[in-house]
Amino acid sequence: xxxxxxxxxxxxxxxxxxxxxxxxELAGQMAQGTALAAAGGMDDGxxxxxxxxxxxxxxxxxxxxxxxxxxxxxxxILTAETARDFLDDDDVRDRVVIVDAPLVEGAVAAAVEAExxxxxxxxxxxARSAIGAx
Amino acid sequence: xxxxxxxxxxxxxxxxxxxxxxxxELAGQMAQGTALAAAGGMDDGxxxxxxxxxxxxxxxxxxxxxxxxxxxxxxxILTAETARDFLDDDDVRDRVVIVDAPLVEGAVAAAVEAExxxxxxxxxxxARSAIGAx
Amino acid sequence: xxxxxxxxxxxxKGSAAVVSEHRVELITLDREIGDGDHxxxxxxxxxxxxxxxxDLPADATPGDALKLVATTLISTVGGAAGPLxxxxxxxxxxxxxxxxxxxxxxxxxxxxxxxxGIVLRGKAEAGDKTMVDAWTPAVDAASSALADGLGEAAxxxxxxxxxxxxxxxxxxxxxxxxxxxxLGERAIGHRDPGAQSxxxxxxxxxxxxxxx
Amino acid sequence: xxxxxxxxxxxxKGSAAVVSEHRVELITLDREIGDGDHxxxxxxxxxxxxxxxxDLPADATPGDALKLVATTLISTVGGAAGPLxxxxxxxxxxxxxxxxxxxxxxxxxxxxxxxxGIVLRGKAEAGDKTMVDAWTPAVDAASSALADGLGEAAxxxxxxxxxxxxxxxxxxxxxxxxxxxxLGERAIGHRDPGAQSxxxxxxxxxxxxxxx
Ligand SMILES: Nc1ncnc2c1ncn2[C@@H]1O[C@H](COP(=O)(O)OP(=O)(O)O)[C@@H](O)[C@H]1O
Ligand SMILES: Nc1ncnc2c1ncn2[C@@H]1O[C@H](COP(=O)(O)OP(=O)(O)O)[C@@H](O)[C@H]1O
Ligand SMILES: [Mg+2]
Ligand SMILES: [Mg+2]
Ligand SMILES: [Mg+2]
Ligand SMILES: [Mg+2]
Numbered sequence: 001x002x003x004x005x006x007x008x009x010x011x012x013x014x015x016x017x018x019x020x021x022x023x024x025e026l027a028g029q030m031a032q033g034t035a036l037a038a039a040g041g042m043d044d045g046x047x048x049x050x051x052x053x054x055x056x057x058x059x060x061x062x063x064x065x066x067x068x069x070x071x072x073x074x075x076x077i078l079t080a081e082t083a084r085d086f087l088d089d090d091d092v093r094d095r096v097v098i099v100d101a102p103l104v105e106g107a108v109a110a111a112v113e114a115e116x117x118x119x120x121x122x123x124x125x126x127a128r129s130a131i132g133a134x
Numbered sequence: 135x136x137x138x139x140x141x142x143x144x145x146x147x148x149x150x151x152x153x154x155x156x157x158x159e160l161a162g163q164m165a166q167g168t169a170l171a172a173a174g175g176m177d178d179g180x181x182x183x184x185x186x187x188x189x190x191x192x193x194x195x196x197x198x199x200x201x202x203x204x205x206x207x208x209x210x211i212l213t214a215e216t217a218r219d220f221l222d223d224d225d226v227r228d229r230v231v232i233v234d235a236p237l238v239e240g241a242v243a244a245a246v247e248a249e250x251x252x253x254x255x256x257x258x259x260x261a262r263s264a265i266g267a268x
Numbered sequence: 269x270x271x272x273x274x275x276x277x278x279x280x281k282g283s284a285a286v287v288s289e290h291r292v293e294l295i296t297l298d299r300e301i302g303d304g305d306h307x308x309x310x311x312x313x314x315x316x317x318x319x320x321x322x323d324l325p326a327d328a329t330p331g332d333a334l335k336l337v338a339t340t341l342i343s344t345v346g347g348a349a350g351p352l353x354x355x356x357x358x359x360x361x362x363x364x365x366x367x368x369x370x371x372x373x374x375x376x377x378x379x380x381x382x383x384x385g386i387v388l389r390g391k392a393e394a395g396d397k398t399m400v401d402a403w404t405p406a407v408d409a410a411s412s413a414l415a416d417g418l419g420e421a422a423x424x425x426x427x428x429x430x431x432x433x434x435x436x437x438x439x440x441x442x443x444x445x446x447x448x449x450x451l452g453e454r455a456i457g458h459r460d461p462g463a464q465s466x467x468x469x470x471x472x473x474x475x476x477x478x479x480x
Numbered sequence: 481x482x483x484x485x486x487x488x489x490x491x492x493k494g495s496a497a498v499v500s501e502h503r504v505e506l507i508t509l510d511r512e513i514g515d516g517d518h519x520x521x522x523x524x525x526x527x528x529x530x531x532x533x534x535d536l537p538a539d540a541t542p543g544d545a546l547k548l549v550a551t552t553l554i555s556t557v558g559g560a561a562g563p564l565x566x567x568x569x570x571x572x573x574x575x576x577x578x579x580x581x582x583x584x585x586x587x588x589x590x591x592x593x594x595x596x597g598i599v600l601r602g603k604a605e606a607g608d609k610t611m612v613d614a615w616t617p618a619v620d621a622a623s624s625a626l627a628d629g630l631g632e633a634a635x636x637x638x639x640x641x642x643x644x645x646x647x648x649x650x651x652x653x654x655x656x657x658x659x660x661x662x663l664g665e666r667a668i669g670h671r672d673p674g675a676q677s678x679x680x681x682x683x684x685x686x687x688x689x690x691x692x
Contacts, residue, residue, distance in 0.1 A: 016160045019238065022152030022174070025181055026206065029149075029303040030447065040156070047159055048517070048558030072160065072238050074658065075560035078601055082554055082563040102236030104153065104206050112450040163515040164659065182305070182346030208446065209348035212389055216342055216351040246662040 002035060002060060008114040008123045009035035009061025012107055013054055013080050014072040017041030023107050031111035035061035049076045054083035058096055066095040066120030068110050068127060072103045097124050105130040136169060136194060142248040142257045143169035143195025146241055147188055147214050148206040151175030157241050165245035169195035183210045188217035192230055200229040200254030202244050202261060206237045231258050239264040270369035271420050271477055276330035277321055278476035280337055284314035286468050297461035301448035305347055306461040313345040313353075329368055334361035334378075348446060349462060352386050352399065359385030372414045375423050376407070383407045390445060397443035397455060399462035405430035406470055424474035431470045435463040482581035483632050483689055488542035489533055490688035492549055496526035498680050509673040513660035517559055518673040525557040525565070541580055546573035546590075560658060561674060564598050564611065571597030584626045587635050588619075595619045602657060609655035609667060611674035617642035618682055636686035643679040650675045 003009050010027070014020040020040025028036055037057035042048035058067050069084070071077045080098045087093040097120065099106060106127035113126035137143050144161070148154040154174025162170055171191035176182035192201050203218070205211045214232045221227040231254065233240060240261035247260035287294075287310045294307030317340045324333060334357045342354030363381035364374050383403040392398040409430035413423040438460040443449040448460065499506075499522045506519030529552045536545060546569045554566030575593035576586050595615040604610040621642035625635040650672040655661045660672065 014156065014160070014238075015163075016156035018152040018156030019160065020156075022148065022150035022154075022156060026148070026150045026153065029181060029305075030450065042558040043556075046558070047163060047515075048521070049562075050558065051554050051562065073242065075563075078560050078563035081601065082566060086554075102239055104148075104237045108207065109450055116451065116454050163517075164662065176346040177344070180346070182309070183350075184346065185342050185350065209351075212348050212351035215389065216354060220342075243662055250663065250666050 003063030004033060004035045005063050006065055007034055007063060007117065008066045008068060008110075008120055009037070009063060010107065010110055010114060010123075011037050011039055011054065011057040011061060011067060011069045011080075012103065013049060013057075013069060013076045014038075014040040014103065015047050015049055015076060016072075017045055019072065019103075023104060026104070027107045027111035030108065031115035034111055034114045035063065036111060037061045049079040051079055051083050051086075054080050055086065058083065058087070058092075062092060062095070064095075066097065066123070068114075068120070068123050069096060069098045070101060070103050070106050070110065070127060071098065095120060099124055099127045101127040101130055137197030138167060138169045139197050140199055141168055141197060141251065142200045142202060142244075142254055143171070143197060144241065144244055144248060144257075145171050145173055145188065145191040145195060145201060145203045145214075146237065147183060147191075147203060147210045148172075148174040148237065149181050149183055149210060150206075151179055153206065153237075157238060160238070161241045161245035164242065165249035168245055168248045169197065170245060171195045183213040185213055185217050185220075188214050189220065192217065192221070192226075196226060196229070198229075200231065200257070202248075202254070202257050203230060203232045204235060204237050204240050204244065204261060205232065229254060233258055233261045235261040235264055270371045271330065271375065272369045273324075273328050273330050273333055275370075275476055276333040277324070278479070279473045280314075280317060280321060280333060282472040282476055283337075283469050284318050286472050287311050287314045287465070290465075290468055294461050294465055297459055297464055300458040301443065301451055301455045302461060303347075303447060306349060306465065309345045309347040309349050310353075310465055313341040313350065316340050316344040329364070329366065330370055331361040331363075331365045331367065334358075334364070348390070349399075349465070352390050352462070355385040355389040356382040356403075357385075359388075370420065372418070372420050372423050375420050376410045376414045379403075379407050379410050379427055392445040395441060396445045397438045397441040397448060397460045397463075398445050399460065399466045401438045401441075401460065402431040402434040402463040402466035402470070405434040406466075421474065421477040424470070424477045428467065428470040428474040431463075431467040435459060435467040438463045482583045483542065483587065484581045485536075485540050485542050485545055487582075487688055488545040489536070490691075491685045492526075492529060492533060492545060494684040494688055495549075495681050496530050498684050499523050499526045499677065502677075502680055506673050506677055509671055509676055512670040513655065513663055513667045514673060515559075515659060518561060518677065521557045521559040521561050522565075522677055525553040525562065528552050528556040541576070541578065542582055543573040543576045543579065546570075546576070560602070561611075561677070564602050564674070567597040567601040568594040568615075569597075571600075582632065584630070584632050584635050587632050588622045588626045591615075591619050591622050591639055604657040607653060608657045609650045609653040609660060609672045609675075610657050611672065611678045613650045613653075613672065614643040614646040614675040614678035614682070617646040618678075633686065633689040636682070636689045640679065640682040640686040643675075643682045647671060647675040647679040 017040035020038035039057040109130035110127040151174035154172035173191035243264035244261035291307035298306035338357035406427040413426040503519035510518035550569035618639040
């Protein structure tokens with residue numbers, strides 16, 4: 001889903017395109033009005049991460065209210081941070097937050113918070129405090 | 135992959151079949167000789183959890199050395215615990231451990247530990263201490 | 269005036285009907301504070317029970333019928349309500365195993381076992397904004413009604429009425445279990461879908477007994 | 481005897497060749513303590529760089545060539561090595577931006593910036609069993625060689641030799657960054673794939689300069 005005005009968007013970065021897409025399904029159940037994007041797999045769909053997919057996903061969900069990026073493993077974080085660094089627009093870069101939180105649990109918690117209209121800081125903190133919520 | 139003698143098997147329970155299957159891919163990269171099974175989605179593949187899929191996955195990866203089950207959300211844990219309770223064989227039931235750990239991070243850590251020959255307790259504790267390892 | 273297997277079958281068929289009738293209501297409640305599938309989940313589960321009732325042997329007890337519900341819900345519901353109600357019906361069946369007819373004491377034992385099963389499975393406490401908040405008042409009311417010397421139908425009616433009040437009383441609560449716990453304060457003002465479906469199911473149990 | 485863009489292009493082409501040649505070795509190292517793709521990742525990345533070298537303008541500086549490597553690796557490698565080497569080449573390019581030829585001081589600045597880029601990106605410290613354990617001794621050796629008054633080729637040779645020793649020295653270590661950190665003590669006895677590839681790439685840089 002494209003960026004939703006006034007709402008924080010989410011990007012799920014995984015080495016597996018299936019995990020990232022499944023997360024959009026799962027988190028989307030409780031956040032139907034929130035922009036969620038999958039950035040999973042390499043450009044050819046193989047297992048790995050793609051700088052371009054992350055950059056495109058960030059652009060797709062950004063509405064000006066911020067983007068929270070969740071990653072599966074350390075190398076996904078490295079890719080996401082590099083993609084963030086390469087964003088042309090300083091303002092956009094400043095509102096993209098890569099969160100070190102458990103991917104699935106953080107994604108659901110962040111999605112619910114974004115759906116409820118939480119701002120960037122609230123969505124980040126929901127992701128971080130995800131584990132054990134349910 | 136079917137149960138591997140002498141090695142702990144893993145089951146990934148998710149509401150999304152894509153997440154569970156993607157996890158088998160992802161964790162499998164670092165655990166090619168370990169039995170990993172996906173139990174994602176409902177019987178018809180829709181979003182939800184399936185008692186039967188969990189039971190079948192446990193049977194598929196059990197080699198007698200124990201099975202560690204990781205889940206995405208609370209309702210997946212409820213399904214997994216019910217599937218465990220319904221196992222006919224007391225010995226099997228006693229070696230199935232449902233771990234409350236972040237799904238993706240716990241799965242990779244547990245898979246690596248199982249691949250290294252860790253016993254049930256070691257795999258459980260690897261899953262539990264997963265977050266922030268990488 | 270004890271409750272026999274006919275009563276159990278009427279309860280189960282009535283449950284399927286009421287769940288199908290209230291499908292959209294339960295979906296809507298679950299959409300507010302969950303994932304919007306509770307009505308669909310229960311409708312799927314009880315619809316799957318109906319054809320199996322025909323296979324019940326002629327000498328089946330109420331417990332046998334409840335056990336059938338348990339295993340079917342566990343296999344087909346696909347959401348938290350599956351293992352929760354599944355465990356409830358399973359423990360209820362266990363509590364009345366072997367009884368061809370249920371007297372008031374058995375009815376209370378059945379309801380208590382069902383509630384205990386839900387708590388055992390889900391570990392929710394009273395006030396966590398879950399189906400437990402319908403079941404615990406129901407069990408308490410049923411026990412009082414039994415102590416007051418009321419019959420089975422009146423015991424079930426008391427249980428249903430208390431469950432309905434319990435479901436309404438979940439509205440001001442913040443959830444501490446289940447998906448709604450993700451919402452924090454935003455869950456306030458919404459009724460818990462599982463508490464509501466519990467009240468519906470208990471009302472059907474009472475209605476099925478009222479005809480006896 | 482300074483190093484010009486021809487040197488940089490020879491380094492890059494040689495890197496593609498050496499990575500392809502050592503593909504299986506790097507895959508095997510990564511299979512022991514990682515996911516077994518490091519050789520494939522780097523081969524994919526450097527193979528993608530080659531055709532782009534033809535598009536470098538005639539007046540391209542060494543920094544321009546390094547920047548091309550950076551962006552291509554970042555876009556194509558698909559593993560941790562992509563952002564890590566990508567950032568290394570990018571910072572290296574920045575450190576020598578505008579220089580048509582690199583003297584010894586520029587070479588040391590380039591290597592230092594590359595190492596700092598890897599550390600900035602990956603936050604690994606010396607002894608964490610990562611590519612940093614090849615780069616940091618390389619930078620130190622290059623600085624000493626410069627202080628000793630050696631020329632560019634000798635500086636790079638010293639860096640490569642130190643990187644090779646650094647890569648070997650990762651073998652007894654437990655990993656604290658990267659996938660190998662999941663293995664705990666079981667990583668002991670295995671050489672870090674990224675440290676090994678770093679040594680290979682620095683050796684090519686030295687070889688490309690030796691012919692100058
Ligand atoms: N741990 C729990 N203990 C008791 N009841 C619970 C628990 N978790 C969820 N529930 C109940 O389940 C209901 C939701 O059921 P359902 O929508 O079928 O499951 P899901 O949340 O998996 O979609 C909630 O309204 C609540 O009453
Ligand atoms: N945080 C980090 N800092 C420095 N180097 C790292 C870090 N993480 C991984 N590495 C290096 O990357 C190498 C693995 O690269 P590669 O196999 O391409 O990535 P991946 O682990 O994503 O498959 C490791 O051998 C190590 O040298
Ligand atoms: Mg639901
Ligand atoms: Mg559901
Ligand atoms: Mg690798
Ligand atoms: Mg990899």
